[in-house]
Amino acid sequence: MEVQIAAAKTNKYAVLxxxxxxxxxxxPNGGLSVVLADGQTSGRGAKAVSMLVVRKVISLLAEGVRDxxxxxxxxxxxYTDKKGKVISTLNIISVDLETGTVVxxxxxxxxxxxxxxxxxxxxxxASSPLGASRNVRPVISEIPIEAGLTLVVYTDGLVHAGERxxxxxxxxxxxxxxxxxxxxxxxxxxxxxxxxxxxxxxxxPVDDISVVxxxxxxxxxxxxxxxxxxxxxxxxx
Amino acid sequence: MEVQIAAAKTNKYAVLxxxxxxxxxxxPNGGLSVVLADGQTSGRGAKAVSMLVVRKVISLLAEGVRDxxxxxxxxxxxYTDKKGKVISTLNIISVDLETGTVVxxxxxxxxxxxxxxxxxxxxxxASSPLGASRNVRPVISEIPIEAGLTLVVYTDGLVHAGERxxxxxxxxxxxxxxxxxxxxxxxxxxxxxxxxxxxxxxxxPVDDISVVxxxxxxxxxxxxxxxxxxxxxxxxx
Numbered sequence: 001m002e003v004q005i006a007a008a009k010t011n012k013y014a015v016l017x018x019x020x021x022x023x024x025x026x027x028p029n030g031g032l033s034v035v036l037a038d039g040q041t042s043g044r045g046a047k048a049v050s051m052l053v054v055r056k057v058i059s060l061l062a063e064g065v066r067d068x069x070x071x072x073x074x075x076x077x078x079y080t081d082k083k084g085k086v087i088s089t090l091n092i093i094s095v096d097l098e099t100g101t102v103v104x105x106x107x108x109x110x111x112x113x114x115x116x117x118x119x120x121x122x123x124x125x126a127s128s129p130l131g132a133s134r135n136v137r138p139v140i141s142e143i144p145i146e147a148g149l150t151l152v153v154y155t156d157g158l159v160h161a162g163e164r165x166x167x168x169x170x171x172x173x174x175x176x177x178x179x180x181x182x183x184x185x186x187x188x189x190x191x192x193x194x195x196x197x198x199x200x201x202x203x204x205p206v207d208d209i210s211v212v213x214x215x216x217x218x219x220x221x222x223x224x225x226x227x228x229x230x231x232x233x234x235x236x237x
Numbered sequence: 238m239e240v241q242i243a244a245a246k247t248n249k250y251a252v253l254x255x256x257x258x259x260x261x262x263x264x265p266n267g268g269l270s271v272v273l274a275d276g277q278t279s280g281r282g283a284k285a286v287s288m289l290v291v292r293k294v295i296s297l298l299a300e301g302v303r304d305x306x307x308x309x310x311x312x313x314x315x316y317t318d319k320k321g322k323v324i325s326t327l328n329i330i331s332v333d334l335e336t337g338t339v340v341x342x343x344x345x346x347x348x349x350x351x352x353x354x355x356x357x358x359x360x361x362x363a364s365s366p367l368g369a370s371r372n373v374r375p376v377i378s379e380i381p382i383e384a385g386l387t388l389v390v391y392t393d394g395l396v397h398a399g400e401r402x403x404x405x406x407x408x409x410x411x412x413x414x415x416x417x418x419x420x421x422x423x424x425x426x427x428x429x430x431x432x433x434x435x436x437x438x439x440x441x442p443v444d445d446i447s448v449v450x451x452x453x454x455x456x457x458x459x460x461x462x463x464x465x466x467x468x469x470x471x472x473x474x
Binding site for chain 2: 017031194226227230
């Protein structure tokens with residue numbers, strides 16, 4: 001099999017820096033984890049918060065700490081640092097080759113989607129962000145790694161897209177249409193959802209938006225790991 | 238402008254795990270860093286070493302520590318941990334938006350290439366791996382961020398490719414041919430170099446090979462950050 005992950009990320013309109021942080025890291029016992037955090041508010045302050053959370057999580061995962069424990073630790077750390085006044089959402093998607101499962105750890109009111117072939121489930125159980133209090137617990141879903149699996153995880157910019165114009169986005173309908181189509185690449189799915197959200201916000205996103213799509217597929221081609229990153233930049237000074 | 242980064246990575250023949258570790262992280266003051274380490278020997282032991290080095294470096298970069306200082310700290314940390322008996326190479330490629338430069342930090346006897354349009358420079362100054370002694374210093378190159386810049390960095394699997402069969406690889410000639418062609422995407426360059434190396438090793442790489450290509454281009458298209466990762470997996474149990 002092979003795992004393909006794609007992410008697409010954009011900033012709130014007229015804000016230079018996204019408050020979302022997304023990193024992909026290798027797990028010490030095999031596999032990899034995608035860590036996505038959305039810090040409260042937007043711009044530099046939110047970015048500092050989401051980076052703090054992501055750093056904490058990836059340093060714990062690197063030590064072999066389990067995902068749920070890493071999420072709790074990041075929550076306590078944020079709570080201690082900001083005295084409960086600043087919150088952050090967190091999603092961890094781990095492909096754990098030791099257990100043969102995908103583990104989804106979620107401290108985010110925004111739901112996520114699991115699709116197996118063309119059946120789509122929306123996981124929308126109540127889930128609190130990190131940092132609001134002591135005893136914040138993540139909601140954890142664990143599913144076997146199998147070919148045909150698609151996961152879609154996002155920050156609340158996607159949830160709120162279109163609300164201003166009275167045309168809220170329906171992620172499930174969009175995803176269903178894509179999965180019924182021509183076996184889309186994860187990057188096509190992520191880009192299409194992001195583009196739809198930006199379009200519903202009239203080209204001026206009301207919040208930072210990040211979309212992550214993970215697909216498990218039958219092995220196609222060689223044994224080479226590949227990664228590409230594309231970042232628009234403006235050089236200061 | 239925009240930055241495009243691509244990586245291609247394969248394992249030594251018949252070894253399950255690559256001893257190379259590669260991560261891409263955001264810099265706290267803007268921009269991003271690619272961190273690549275190659276731990277001594279191959280398989281699990283080498284992987285643990287290269288992960289240790291990469292984790293140390295990215296945690297320091299996240300705190301705002303400069304790249305050279307992070308490399309020295311990782312060396313001292315490895316030296317202390319392994320008593321000077323295990324070494325690791327390290328390359329850090331940072332797109333630093335604060336200074337408007339690309340900073341290349343190198344503790345790796347393998348050279349790297351800087352191409353501006355079609356002019357190619359091979360940077361092959363003497364450079365020692367981390368962990369062999371106290372006082373290991375990185376070799377640092379700093380160049381302005383400008384459209385048309387291409388950087389190619391790799392681990393020694395590429396250097397030694399073909400030596401067994403008496404046909405050593407000439408990275409510069411291959412790179413030159415590609416850059417004279419049709420404006421190749423970074424992933425095409427990384428894949429072509431990796432494929433050539435594997436071919437010269439008769440399809441059985443004598444060492445782990447990682448190739449990283451970074452290009453700075455005029456802005457093409459939208460303001461969306463994108464990332465894709467492709468990982469072949471075998472589920473245990």
